[in-house]
Amino acid sequence: MPFQIQEAIEVLERTPQTLETFLAGLSDGWLACREGEGTWNVSEVIGHLIEGEKSNWVPRLEFILREGESKPFPAFDRHSHLKEEPEKPIGQKLHEFKTIRARNIAKLQELVGDARQLERTGMHPAFGTVKVRELLSAWVVHDLTHIAQIVRVMAERYRTDVGPWSQYLGILKKAPSE
Amino acid sequence: MPFQIQEAIEVLERTPQTLETFLAGLSDGWLACREGEGTWNVSEVIGHLIEGEKSNWVPRLEFILREGESKPFPAFDRHSHLKEEPEKPIGQKLHEFKTIRARNIAKLQELVGDARQLERTGMHPAFGTVKVRELLSAWVVHDLTHIAQIVRVMAERYRTDVGPWSQYLGILKKAPSE
Numbered sequence: 001m002p003f004q005i006q007e008a009i010e011v012l013e014r015t016p017q018t019l020e021t022f023l024a025g026l027s028d029g030w031l032a033c034r035e036g037e038g039t040w041n042v043s044e045v046i047g048h049l050i051e052g053e054k055s056n057w058v059p060r061l062e063f064i065l066r067e068g069e070s071k072p073f074p075a076f077d078r079h080s081h082l083k084e085e086p087e088k089p090i091g092q093k094l095h096e097f098k099t100i101r102a103r104n105i106a107k108l109q110e111l112v113g114d115a116r117q118l119e120r121t122g123m124h125p126a127f128g129t130v131k132v133r134e135l136l137s138a139w140v141v142h143d144l145t146h147i148a149q150i151v152r153v154m155a156e157r158y159r160t161d162v163g164p165w166s167q168y169l170g171i172l173k174k175a176p177s178e
Numbered sequence: 179m180p181f182q183i184q185e186a187i188e189v190l191e192r193t194p195q196t197l198e199t200f201l202a203g204l205s206d207g208w209l210a211c212r213e214g215e216g217t218w219n220v221s222e223v224i225g226h227l228i229e230g231e232k233s234n235w236v237p238r239l240e241f242i243l244r245e246g247e248s249k250p251f252p253a254f255d256r257h258s259h260l261k262e263e264p265e266k267p268i269g270q271k272l273h274e275f276k277t278i279r280a281r282n283i284a285k286l287q288e289l290v291g292d293a294r295q296l297e298r299t300g301m302h303p304a305f306g307t308v309k310v311r312e313l314l315s316a317w318v319v320h321d322l323t324h325i326a327q328i329v330r331v332m333a334e335r336y337r338t339d340v341g342p343w344s345q346y347l348g349i350l351k352k353a354p355s356e
Contacts, residue, residue: 010203029185133339134342141333155323164302164306165316169319172323
């Protein structure tokens with residue numbers, strides 16, 4: 001089935017509220033745990049999602065629609081959210097994510113009113129030619145990737161607590177750093 | 179840090195509402211897609227979570243507290259939810275999961291009022307001796323495993339749509355059947 005923007009929006013608009021429902025009010029034990037040194041905790045993942053809203057998805061969409069393939073869009077620093085000091089509380093981050101995502105979905109609907117625009121092309125700095133619909137699908141799968149990361153990081157906390165059940169729990173089957 | 183029942187409950191009580199926020203009202207395209215033949219779609223995963231509430235976690239806890247290691251608890255059929263016909267709508271399943279989970283958390287709090295009970299042991303039919311706290315941690319990680327499965331199944335739908343972004347999207351890096 002061909003890519004349909006309305007189905008992509010169904011996921012994009014649910015992610016922030018889903019994460020708020022799951023994460024708001026959790027103990028620090030859940031929010032601060034990591035899969036190992038140099039990996040992100042849950043709160044840092046939310047910071048990365050906010051950064052993507054600010055500098056990645058919609059800015060790149062606007063860039064493609066404005067410039068086409070004439071020049072590559074600026075690279076996105078996937079670690080820039082870690083530079084922010086001091087760390088904001090998770091509740092504030094979740095709220096910020098919800099607000100900026102809602103604004104970006106409104107912008108998306110305004111910018112891509114017509115299915116033909118899904119075929120417009122731009123120049124990714126590493127990939128070369130990319131289509132608007134590839135960018136939008138990647139935005140959705142990026143949400144799904146980071147929801148998966150959040151639950152994987154949390155599961156890590158109970159790796160030894162589950163005892164022999166670890167062999168039935170797929171999420172624990174990979175090495176912590178994977 | 180030693181296992182604390184209150185932290186386990188924080189996750190257990192959030193899972194149903196989180197899934198309802200994420201899944202209720204999604205198009206059939208998202209709810210019906212699979213990772214391949216013989217794998218579960220999103221709706222079947224919710225069926226499995228309901229089945230776990232009915233026949234696995236709390237029933238086993240009660241069994242351990244009643245029988246100790248004197249006899250193994252009955253095996254849990256991980257595919258029993260697939261036998262149910264006809265398939266219920268996802269909204270109804272999500273509601274059912276929420277209701278039965280709330281009841282089970284109340285039962286859990288009633289049964290394990292004292293941290294010493296976390297060390298009580300029972301006999302798993304395959305693993306041998308298991309502790310109450312291992313069962314309860316496994317219940318939490320089981321939720322996390324199936325949230326991860328749900329987003330992985332959904333991501334699969336856009337595997338080709340994302341074009342070159344697939345190399346940056348960790349969730350797509352494994353083979354569909356893994």
